[in-house]
Amino acid sequence: MQFTExxxxxxxxxxxxxxxxxxxxxxxxxxxxxVRDLAVAxxxxxNTVVRTYEILQQKEVIYNKRGIGxxxxxxxxxxxxxxxxxxxxxxxxxxxxxxxxxxxxxMDEISLLYKQYNxx
Numbered sequence: 801m802q803f804t805e806x807x808x809x810x811x812x813x814x815x816x817x818x819x820x821x822x823x824x825x826x827x828x829x830x831x832x833x834x835v836r837d838l839a840v841a842x843x844x845x846x847n848t849v850v851r852t853y854e855i856l857q858q859k860e861v862i863y864n865k866r867g868i869g870x871x872x873x874x875x876x877x878x879x880x881x882x883x884x885x886x887x888x889x890x891x892x893x894x895x896x897x898x899x900x901x902x903x904x905x906x907m908d909e910i911s912l913l914y915k916q917y918n919x920x
Contacts (some may be wrong), residue, residue, distance in 0.1 A: 801842045810851040811842055816842075817856060818880045821872060828874045832862065835870075859883075 803809050820826045832838075835853065851865045853870060856862040867916040873879075900910060 801844070810855065813838075813842060813844070813849065813852040814855050817852070818861065818884070821861065821876050821880050822884065823879070826872050828872050828876055830872050831868075832872060833868045864867050 803812050809818050826832055833841065835849045838852075839849045841899070842849070853862060854865075857864065859879060860872050860873055861879055863873050896913075916919050
């Protein structure tokens with residue numbers, strides 16, 4: 801895996817897992833990779849994955865069945881989606897709206913571009 805230096809690796813892994821949940825690659829109530837398996841797959845120290853899983857447990861996105869493993873919670877999709885929407889509205893939309901205003905994009909142009917993007 802290639803990680804950026806601008807953010808802690810465990811937080812980047814949190815985002816990767818959350819994206820898998822949003823894409824429904826990891827379904828609710830599905831067992832997820834063990835700490836060791838994910839550490840190998842991500843090429844990181846197992847302690848990094850432990851920290852990742854702790855964050856996701858605090859957010860109630862995953863839970864641990866002792867002796868069995870970690871699972872995606874039944875409300876994981878809505879928790880992650882709500883958090884990502886909130887962050888997008890606060891962090892990305894203001895800049896987006898500023899740019900479409902400065903560049904004089906019409907809503908029709910934005911709509912067309914969005915439809916083209918979704919076809920990809």
